[in-house]
Amino acid sequence: MKELLKASNWISGLQWLFFIFANTVVIPITIGAAFHLSQGKIIFLLQFSFITVGIACMLQAVIGHRRAIMEGQSGLWWGVILTLCSTAAAQGISLETLGGSLAVGIIISGMLTIIIGLTGTGQYLSKFFNPAVMGVFMFLFGANLIRIFLKGMFGLPFGNHAGKAAMNLPVTLLSIVIAIIVMVISVKAPGYIARYALLIGIIVGWILYTIIFHSKSSSGEAAFHIHFFPLGKPAWNIGIIITAVITGLLNLANTFGALKGTEDMYQTKTTKKQYRLSLSISGLFVGISGFFGLVPFAPYVSSIGFLNQTQILKRMPLIIGGLMFVIMGVIPPIGHFFSLLPLSVGSAVLFVSYLQLLNSSFQFFKQVRLNTVNVYRSAIPIFVGIIIMTLPASTFDTLPNMIRPIISNGLLVGILLALILENFFSWDHYGLSKEKQQSAEVYMKKDSKAN
Template sequence: MKYVLGGLQWAVFLIASSIAAPIAIANVFGMDPAETALFIQRTMFVLGVACVVQAIFGHRMPINEGPAGLWWGIFVVYAGMVGVLYPTNEDALQSLQSGMIVSGVLFVLLALSGLIGKMKKLFTPAVTFTYLMLLILQLSGTFLRGMVGVGGPEDRIDGLLFIGSFLVVIVTMFTMNHKVPWISRYSVLLSIGFGWILFLLIGKADMVRPNLDQILKLPDVFVYGKPVWDSGVVVTASFITLLLIANMMASIRVMESLLKQSFAITPPDRMKQGSIASGVNHLLAGLFSAIGPVPISGSAGFVGATRMASLKPFVIGSIMLIVITIFPAVMSVFASLPAAVAYAVTFAIFTKMVEMAFYELRAESNEQRAFKVTAIGLMVGVGIMFIPQVSMSNLPHALTAVLSNGLITGTILAIIIEQFLLFRERKTIR
């Protein structure tokens, strides 16, 4: 029974943490409600399958897959090209769909070449700390805006929404740190349930209206047409794949560290298998016209908060998600979860990520070098977060995808700086 409840908790967390991306992308492409619902279904279906693939054949750790933020950005960039480089939305989406397949093939080839094993050595405690802090700083603004109901520059803070969100954060923190094991284990599920009921009572959530028009709906394949060759997308996908590998490696590194420190579990090195699984998952994303998935670092915060390091509930939750997506009535219920509740619960979970970041930095043997690396990485990464993306619109698409993302740019810079300092140290010793 505990595995079923744990699986349900994972399923709810997977939906709550991933549903914003397909909704936002559907909005920028002007999809109607029916198209949006199908796009959400396909994306969630791929995420569920991706989690199972990684858990069984890939890295074999409880790391949930989520829509890659880099692909999210590329979707937005390509939406702006409609009417310029692409005649219609469907043409742009067809090219992006093909880009997922290119990325999937590259993931597999890079893993088989042995490059993945060499790249793993770059993710030292100092680099992992920089990555985690940039991730937290980048998302904290999104969490808080969602908790106060501010979606754009014209919106005003909703006081009642903020009070409700604040109470959900308090309840999540309380249940996460509760002395009774079953309460802390199911803290996310309990907090989301509490928040959903609270928001219904204060009038900040819509009553659930299940979609009963269709009982069963399997996701469609190649919705925007067969794969096409687009040189621009191929170049972009190739560059994005290298960045996604770095993202994947950081997420795996964070979970490995958590399992060792908090659960005395030393997982085997399956970075190569994880990369091959990510390639398969991107091929699935292209097949089902969805968003490319990537292992999410936030899962470490979830595991740390719920103390559920076992793979069984994770796999059960992933299978639940797959089943949910093919039943429109059930999917519509979960999709009606108030966004502010999801943001509030995730905000509390990410406080665990801050703790983990400082534990990582403490594990660094050379503090002076680590401080230099993290100082430069954080300053550049955070600084980029304040530069409007529109100011980079004249740059090549692949370059825009990197420079508009403070998380990726700051992490790459931290790796370069640290490798340079290590090179100097080795040269001095000689």
């Protein structure tokens, strides 16, 4: 109780609130736009996202992994869902069928995650996600999200009409200005201001957008109405369901990355109990997401950067920030107001935020000894994943419907290739031996010339 009453914890909690808000507000709005939902359903997605994210953060801090790590809607899931939306029409899948099949797949993923958590197998699965896999994961994860944000900055619609639209030049120019403002604040401003760069970018960008484009607030209803399966009634497209289940398993990388990444800060190794409780709570909220059309949950790896910047390692500020976020979600006018946030503004701000994933990727690759022999372990998944991201959806029309959603997703293909290459080949042993052999041959040639 004493910790709850400390003014310093409430100030730190306010910082957590801003961080949680900036990383959450755009996600339900883009999903609603991609599935062409009504304003009322978008408001529901936004408000319910605020409520569930706030509760998830508090539960993880109190009875989960018990660290100050944000629990929110997964960027991996977000990227995969938006990619599936953009390719659905080319694959002959309606948005309602896509949404309904995703709901089924997400619920199954939630159940599997809970089982993994309760059985304690998460600690053993984490060994498959070694630094080389995590480096590829972070690199492709960043590339996929940046691609999505650039589309938003260009004024392109989300979903299956994005490829048919042309760049909106005025919106693009404003988005670039907003991105520059956020970058300048992040780099040049003092630390106590730089930590609010995302929030400042949203506020300034929204004001400029309203002034320049004479944007007006909608007069739609602000009441809170619960919608079950807002993206589509449960459907059974086996390819989409399999893609969702695989995404759910790969989404475990966020848990491993966030917990491993904070071990040095807390000066302790993550225990089997922490993995078990963290995964069980994440799985619960993944399952809830399937019923209510939310992007599924995971611990945020980006929390590591926030903790490094603020040094707020105590759990109480996160609990307070989560509580305030729940209150924001419970108040209907707040949800209605933020549902009007221009997608180009949110995309520009998050574009800058997720550029940091390149640094996260390099930090993992620093732990991998790459050379001319074993470079394939990372080069193959990265280059193949990137190229698939750039190919049109029609490229994969000749593939069976069951595997098409997976093979056409560069992010999933890249991560799967990394997992296969890392866990079926002894790259470190082979590369090191070959490197020593080559060094020895060079030395012998020099020695023979000297004689």
